[in-house]
């Protein structure tokens with residue numbers, strides 16, 4: 001899905017919500033263990049059906065699938081098949097390796113699995129990211145400023161006239177156009193996100209950290225939108241997936257997603 005198609009979906013639906021499909025076996029509703037289908041697949045089938053009207057993207061964090069071994073990889077593929085073509089599909093895999101290995105990762109996520117986007121660590125430098133960027137019709141989402149407290153250990157260290165994350169993002173922004181390069185910026189750092197938006201007016205930011213991590217949605221919406229178009233994909237995983245673990249889990253997830261979407265619509269209305 002290219003930028004124009006993504007922006008069209010955001011405008012049409014008046015939401016920039018991305019739902020994280022991070023299936024935690026210990027939190028799945030017990031009703032699902034009684035069926036014939038794998039509980040993760042039954043969970044995703046119900047969640048996607050209930051929430052698709054309120055979001056434009058789904059983000060699958062590969063850790064939650066990898067932990068289940070070969071079954072997990074099958075579930076990843078089967079979950080992708082459940083996601084409508086109208087929705088942007090992100091592999092949150094945070095890959096980063098030397099060039100020839102990175103090329104295999106890029107092939108895996110873009111060709112074998114067919115994701116629209118994959119998250120990548122920029123720390124090994126341009127040659128490690130280039131294999132992803134070579135897929136000009138796909139998106140590379142570089143870790144900019146991550147949402148966790150530990151981003152202060154390295155990413156928020158002073159560097160030149162700014163911080164390390166700014167230096168990384170500035171340099172990496174020269175590697176490809178904003179039509180194929182996004183940055184992860186945590187919702188837990190609203191003032192940094194505001195400054196980053198001024199420095200990077202045209203890039204999409206994938207923003208995790210709303211819901212369970214306590215990020216402030218209003219603050220992100222107020223300061224995070226790009227000049228040219230929406231420019232934000234705001235991810236929520238646990239707060240939607242596990243809104244209820246009872247039999248009403250899908251309805252509860254839909255209500256929560258609709259609530260986030262309504263808040264977003266208030267900001268997106270009337271934008272170009």
Ligand SMILES: O=c1ccn([C@@H]2O[C@H](COP(=O)(O)O)[C@@H](O)[C@H]2O)c(=O)[nH]1
Pocket residue numbers: 020022061092145146147148184185186208209210211212213235236237238239
């Ligand atoms: O900086 C980052 C990068 C990625 N994540 C991932 O996003 C989701 C957030 O889940 P919630 O349940 O909404 O907190 C999860 O997959 C993280 O690994 C992040 O949180 N921060």
